[in-house]
Amino acid sequence: MPILLVGAALVILVAVVLMLRSGRHREEMAQRTADAEARLAELVRMQGEMHGRVAAMAETISTRQAELNHSVNQRLDGMSHRLGSTITEQTKSTHENLRKLQERLAVIDAAQNNIQTLAKDVVGLQAILSNKQTRGAFGQGRMETIVADGLPQGAYSFQSPLSNGTRPDCVIRMPNGAPPLIIDAKFPLEAWTAFREAASPDARRAAGQQFRRDMEVHIKDVAEKYLIAGETQDTVLLFVPSESIFAEIHEHFDAVVQRAQRARVVIVSPSLLLLSIQVIQAVLRDQRMREQAHLIQGEVGLLMEDLGRLEDRTRKLQSHFLAAEKDVEQILTSTDKLTRRGNRITSLELETPATAESSAEVAAQKSVESRTGLLRLRVVDEE
Template identity: 65%
Template sequence: MDSVSLFAIPVARFGSATLTVGHIAWVAGAAMLLLLICTVVVMVRASRSRALAAAEAAERARETEERMREVSRTQAELYGRLGTMAEIFGSRQAELTKALSERLDGMSNRLGTSITEQTKATHENLTKLQERLAVIDTAQNNIQTLAGQVVQLQQILANKQTRGAFGQARMEAIVADGLPSNAYEFQATLSNGSRPDCLIKMPNGAPPLVIDAKFPLEAWNAIKAAADGEGGTDARRVAEAAFRRDIEVHIKAISEKYLLNSETQELAFMFVPSESIFAEIHENFEALVQRAHRARVVIVSPSLLMLSIQVIQSVLKDARMREQAHLIQSEVSKLMVDVSRLDDRVRKLQGHFFSAQKDVDLIITSADKITKRGSRIEALELGPTASAKDDGPEERELEPSVPPLGSGQLRLRVVDE
């Protein structure tokens, strides 16, 4: 059987159409050709995509490299600028250190002088204090006779002192740490017999500032006990009312006993020994704060008292600096008087010096004339002509021309007779 008859073998029949092996072979070849064409197209497109991707990757790599070079250049410039700034800062810091050292040296010298003067004044004050202590010793017998009465007074005030023990200790520690010992006084006695916990002495003769530390801790402890569940809401309400009443009574007592005209400041400090209590008062007892403000009583916590003490310390320091300035001004005035007196005496000495110089010149002239006459006598030149020739004009007077003080020059005028 030949190949032509093989392709003509019928395979299937669809109506009047007959499907042969040749038809199937042709369809298969066309399909394979189409598949080959599609494969080639896909490969071409894939190679083109890879080429584009490679080109894009190369472009991105180039851009990245350029950016890295730019970053490197910027980093180098930044390092250079930082080095320059470091050198500038170093030189400025050296200049600042030198200036600070010079100022500190000057301040040390001035402080040394001030400390010496202050030591001298303190020695004088201690001498006076010893004299006064000798007078106080003579009254010791009278104090012993009052010992029994003091014990009774302590029993009466026992409850009040117990209330203020905790606040008193904290207040004394803050005041003692922030002020010199001569700037405050604990348990001082006022003209009305009251004894505040602390008196802060103000400069320039101003009245002292009163600090009270007898805070009513009993009522506060009752509030804390009620808050912890002992008694419930009613107990807390009762404790808050008692606390409010105690604070009001305490504010009134401070205002009446410690605010004295021309003897104390127009306001006083009520010291609260705890920051939490201070915050509770300002948060839940605003009426008490307002009442204290109207009564010229300032409620302060430990931190506020410390800040106030620092302000007072600055005021005292300024007052001492002004006192030292007045002393320096007085010493400069005295120095100017001494300089003026010295100038007068130097001018008088200058006049005496000119007079002595005139006498010395006349003596030298006379000595020269005597020498010349002795020479003529020795040479037997006794003739009138030679004598008149050799003597020359006689110098009768030397009038000094007095230069100003400090000129260092002296001019003499010869007057012929």
């Protein structure tokens, strides 16, 4: 019996314990459920907040992306515009450079054509100078051109005969009855060409001696042919058709130049001949001015007479202006007097305004009656 009681008590105790444990377990389960629900609610709240934040972040990101796209598009547009402008400017610059290059190439082509033409002219000049007859014609042509350009017609002649039967290349007629000036255009170029083209000193020396002899012979012939006392000037011009030849003659052949000066033969280059022609032209101009001096003096006398008449007429006109000025002053004095008198008359008050108005009405009525009477008389007369 006691064992059973003890067993029953143990069973009851175990049941109580189990009941207590189950109650605690339920409380724990309820607490855990409440905690889980609270955590779930918190998670739901946090999830909502997270969704809001994600939505806000997505909206912010989309806004930023739109702004970034707009900024990128603007930058791309600006870069495209700048790139297009740069390409356009570069294209214009390239076209301009190509145009300038074409112009320069055209200038170069023109210069090349000129060089080729000049080379042909040089070859032709060499062919002319290699022939004695053509060389003489070339020197004669240059001399004639210079003379014809500098002097008027009638002041010169070519190949005119002299009293000794010779025909100089050019005869320039001097003013005031002075003898004419003779110009010779021949020049011994063969010896000079040999002197220029000599390769060795001995050949150059021999060519120089030959050129000196030819020049002395030519100077002597010119002096004998063209220096005629009383018929020509006491100086003859020997024309050298090249400035370089003229300079080298004076540099290397001073004895020839001295011999020519003693023979009264002056060696001249194209520039010196032109200067001589200009001097002769000035002399001719002075002669024409002296010839026309008496005409100028007569015209000046007539001009002085006209000037005297103009002075007399100007003085008469001045007297008329003085008289008119006095008349105008008198007229202004009279107008001033009239103005002052009119001002005095207008300053007088002869009637009152009312009386003036009534008198004006009476005068108007009388004027109307008189006009009516005149009309009636006209009608009666017409009838």
